[in-house]
Amino acid sequence: MSTGSPRQLWLLPVLLITVIATALGGLLARDLYSEPVTPPPATVVATSPSPGPPEEQPGPADVRGTADAVVHPLYHTLRKLLQTYFNAVNAKDYAQWSSAVTYERQTNQPEQKWRDEYASTKDGNIVMHRVEARGDGTARVLLTFTSTQAVTDAPQELPEPCIHWNVVWAFSTEDGEWKLAAGPASATPQHEACG
Structure with missing residues (x-):
């Protein structure tokens, strides 16, 4: 064998x-x-933070996001853009603000008008709640923030020194970059006096 x-x-x-x-x-x-994917950055908040006492308004100026917003693929891009926008408002830096918005929005708000409208404004307590992207190069963000300002710089319909804003802001791509856009959603915010 x-x-x-x-x-x-x-x-x-x-x-x-x-x-x-x-x-x-x-x-x-x-x-x-x-x-596993690394956990979201420390900018995540469970809900809108409760406002502090009047002397601490408008609150921290860093843009944060809820868990729902943070998981969206555009979160980091739009968060960075919003941070530039709010930093510009707080620093009264029109050139920086212009870098964050579309050309149409700049045209609607030339420098002197912008400076007049934001002369005393400080923004804080900024939270992105939701991000919705569309296939046509546009997106919307549900956002809350607090502003403090001289009563003379407040909106005519709400002449208050401290306002809580609940807005849906429009974004679009321009020259290959995301920008804060003008639009009907951005033009009709909900807001109420702090307190």
Whole structure:
């Protein structure tokens, strides 16, 4: 009875070791590439923070997001844009503000008009609640924030030194970059006096 040639005897263990090594390599690669995504940054808030006492208004100027907003693919891009926008308002920096908005919005709010309207404004307690993107290069953000201002710089319909805003702001791409746009959603905010 023949047990096979010596060449055939060593081929089977080598083939078996190769198959086992390949399977183990595949399992290791799967584990390596299926690491959980890093948790959202520290800018996540559960809900809108409760306003502090009047002397602490408008609150922190950093733009934060709820868990719902943070998971949206556009969150970081639009958050950075909003941070530029609010930093510009707080610093009274029209050039910086202009870099965050569309050309149409700049045209509707030339520098002197902008300076007159935001002369005493400070914004804070800024929270992105929801981000909705559309396939046509536009998006909307549900946003809340608090502003403080001289009563003379407040909206005519709400002449108050401190206002809580609940807005839906429009965004669009212009020259390949996201910008805060003019639009009906941005033009009709809901707001109420602090207190």
